[in-house]
Amino acid sequence: MDFETLVATRRSTRGFKKEPVSKELMAEIIAIAKRAPSSMNTQPWNFHAISGEPLELIRAGNTERMLAGASVDREIKMSGHGYQGVHRERQIEIAVQLFEAMGIERNDKERRQDWVMRGFRQFDAPVSVVITIDRELADDTVAHFDCGAATYGLVLAATSKGLGCVINGQGIMQSSVVREHANIPEDEVIMTCVAMGWPDDEFVANHVVSRRTPIEDDVRFVGFDA
Numbered sequence: 350m351d352f353e354t355l356v357a358t359r360r361s362t363r364g365f366k367k368e369p370v371s372k373e374l375m376a377e378i379i380a381i382a383k384r385a386p387s388s389m390n391t392q393p394w395n396f397h398a399i400s401g402e403p404l405e406l407i408r409a410g411n412t413e414r415m416l417a418g419a420s421v422d423r424e425i426k427m428s429g430h431g432y433q434g435v436h437r438e439r440q441i442e443i444a445v446q447l448f449e450a451m452g453i454e455r456n457d458k459e460r461r462q463d464w465v466m467r468g469f470r471q472f473d474a475p476v477s478v479v480i481t482i483d484r485e486l487a488d489d490t491v492a493h494f495d496c497g498a499a500t501y502g503l504v505l506a507a508t509s510k511g512l513g514c515v516i517n518g519q520g521i522m523q524s525s526v527v528r529e530h531a532n533i534p535e536d537e538v539i540m541t542c543v544a545m546g547w548p549d550d551e552f553v554a555n556h557v558v559s560r561r562t563p564i565e566d567d568v569r570f571v572g573f574d575a
């Protein structure tokens with residue numbers, strides 16, 4: 350697949366086949382992701398590929414905490430007041446697209462809750478790659494940038510091998526659960542996780558195409574000939 354096709358056809362995958370993914374394939378994919386550029390080649394990232402029993406324990410722990418109404422326990426910093434303005438509008442737009450595809454009505458609280466809980470279970474994917482950065486650089490936003498580059502590299506590498514992925518903030522919303530069962534070292538900070546596996550093509554939400562703003566909205570050209 351050429352690069353443009355790879356980028357254009359990738360979608361977040363939220364329905365997976367039950368088939369496992371081999372350690373060899375995961376190692377191959379992570380090695381590709383690690384070719385990402387980083388500031389001064391610092392490579393501040395770490396990848397923890399989790400499957401099997403530890404991943405089941407993470408799913409169970411996340412589910413238990415979220416159902417108990419536990420407060421958010423993330424290590425990655427967020428604004429704390431949720432998205433506002435255009436960002437909120439875009440957040441709602443993709444949720445509407447996904448719910449429409451799944452046939453989940455606006456007032457169907459049970460199915461909406463079920464969808465949210467699927468997210469906390471990392472969409473029942475056979476693998477979750479937890480991405481951390483070295484704690485020493487936790488407040489260095491350049492390191493966050495490096496981590497994002499590596500994460501997208503991971504997603505593209507997995508996609509090129511036929512896997513489906515979703516970068517899944519919900520999966521690390523209870524970071525202490527992930528830390529415990531994945532045995533994350535103390536000198537690392539959990540940034541995100543990527544749920545991945547063989548995509549279930551029957552799962553309609555896997556075919557949702559998220560929108561992007563037109564190029565005029567957020568791109569400027571300066572100094573070019575007209």
Ligand SMILES: Cc1cc2nc3c(=O)[nH]c(=O)nc-3n(C[C@H](O)[C@H](O)[C@H](O)COP(=O)(O)O)c2cc1C
Nearest residue numbers: 359360361443468515516517518519520541557559
């Ligand atoms: C940092 C980050 C966190 C995300 N967390 C979630 C999540 O918790 N649940 C989810 O369903 N999708 C999550 N996504 C996927 C986004 O919703 C998705 O990338 C976006 O809607 C664009 O859709 P696309 O990936 O299909 O192009 C996340 C993406 C990123 C980059």
